Amino acid sequence: xAEPLTLDLLTGEWSIxxxxxxxxxxxxxxxxxxxxxxxxxxxxxxxxxSQQVPSNVKSEGGFRVLAVRGPLAFDAKGILADLAGAIxxxxxxxxxxxxxxxxxxxVRQQDLVDTAAALESRGHDVAAETT
Numbered sequence: 001x002a003e004p005l006t007l008d009l010l011t012g013e014w015s016i017x018x019x020x021x022x023x024x025x026x027x028x029x030x031x032x033x034x035x036x037x038x039x040x041x042x043x044x045x046x047x048x049x050s051q052q053v054p055s056n057v058k059s060e061g062g063f064r065v066l067a068v069r070g071p072l073a074f075d076a077k078g079i080l081a082d083l084a085g086a087i088x089x090x091x092x093x094x095x096x097x098x099x100x101x102x103x104x105x106x107v108r109q110q111d112l113v114d115t116a117a118a119l120e121s122r123g124h125d126v127a128a129e130t131t
Contacts, residue, residue: 004123005079007105009116010034010065011129012049014106016095017059019044028052034065034104036097047097047106063095063106066115066126070102079103082122090118 010033019026021043029037029046036047046053050061072079080096080103087094087107092115095106107115116126 004125005083006069006125006127007066007083007119008069008127008130009112010067013051013061013109014047014063014065015050015053015059015061016063016106017046017048017053017057019046019057028054034067036104038097047095062109064109064112066105066107066119068103068105069127071100072102074100083119083124086118086122086124087115090114092118 012033014034021039021041023044025037025044025046029035029048029052031049031052033049034047038045047063053059053061068079068083080098083103083105084094084096087105090111092107092111097104119126
């Protein structure tokens with residue numbers, strides 16, 4: 001097991017949106033709390049607060065964000081594997097990504113209670129909502 005971690009539950013609901021690969025990053029993509037922009041040759045994916053994503057944009061909403069309290073050592077090993085393993089054991093689907101300082105987990109709102117219980121069963125702490 002990895003060292004016990006604290007995960008902060010960010011306030012609000014989040015969506016992942018898909019745009020065409022060549023589109024510029026829209027202004028609505030940015031959030032001071034958390035956002036993520038990833039581009040491949042096939043798509044532009046944006047994770048942003050749901051209320052910022054226009055209704056005419058292809059998206060999936062209803063996600064909650066758990067951010068591992070960091071910063072984490074850049075060469076740390078097994079953190080994401082431990083967290084993902086706990087969540088998978090709870091039969092919950094996970095969208096995970098990493099920044100320079102931390103790991104970010106997105107789960108559906110309806111799976112949040114099961115996710116928190118699974119993480120806490122592994123010794124991790126899920127902190128109350130933060131902005």
